[in-house]
Amino acid sequence: MDWSRLFTMQKNLDSYIESNHNLEGKNIFQEKYLALLVELGELANETRCFKFWSNKPRSNEEVILEEYVDGIHFILSLGIEKGLIFHSEVQVLSSKSETEQFNEVFDLCVMFKNQPSQENYNRLFISYIQLGKLLGLSEEDLQNAYLKKNEINYERQNQGY
Numbered sequence: 001m002d003w004s005r006l007f008t009m010q011k012n013l014d015s016y017i018e019s020n021h022n023l024e025g026k027n028i029f030q031e032k033y034l035a036l037l038v039e040l041g042e043l044a045n046e047t048r049c050f051k052f053w054s055n056k057p058r059s060n061e062e063v064i065l066e067e068y069v070d071g072i073h074f075i076l077s078l079g080i081e082k083g084l085i086f087h088s089e090v091q092v093l094s095s096k097s098e099t100e101q102f103n104e105v106f107d108l109c110v111m112f113k114n115q116p117s118q119e120n121y122n123r124l125f126i127s128y129i130q131l132g133k134l135l136g137l138s139e140e141d142l143q144n145a146y147l148k149k150n151e152i153n154y155e156r157q158n159q160g161y
């Protein structure tokens with residue numbers, strides 16, 4: 001997986017959004033952090049993995065993938081804010097349940113916010129990829145869905161979203 005290509009695309013998109021909203025030079029780490037937590041919550045909601053009280057089925061894979069790539073955008077963007085990058089590594093499959101994996105990602109978000117080191121960034125990134133795998137998303141799915149949403153994000157900016 002060529003994450004460096006996605007980092008470059010994210011950097012360009014972030015700059016475009018910032019200039020469109022007159023945010024150049026402003027520190028928007030806190031906003032992006034909260035945005036990531038919200039996206040994670042939205043993703044968890046679509047999987048319904050924690051809804052032990054309900055029998056309603058989860059959303060289809062396309063919806064889950066769309067929510068998942070919004071999270072990828074903000075994880076890339078938070079790394080860029082801190083001058084960090086993630087390089088592909090051999091991934092270990094998680095033995096956790098989906099719910100446990102979501103909770104691990106939330107924990108690692110908090111750790112990264114409080115101590116934005118390269119090590120904590122790698123741990124967050126790997127945990128999020130593991131979550132994707134648990135949800136049945138391949139790295140190819142992720143890359144293609146990212147490219148699609150990246151383009152939509154430009155279109156939305158151009159439409160005064």
Ligand SMILES: O=c1ccn([C@H]2C[C@H](O)[C@@H](COP(=O)(O)OP(=O)(O)OP(=O)(O)O)O2)c(=O)[nH]1
Pocket residue numbers: 013014017069070073074077149153
């Ligand atoms: O600096 C930024 C700000 C936003 N985004 C992207 C990430 C994500 O892909 C999208 C925001 O999520 P979404 O499309 O769900 O936006 P929303 O405003 O929450 O959507 P809705 O109006 O449907 O609730 O914008 C970035 O990449 N960089």
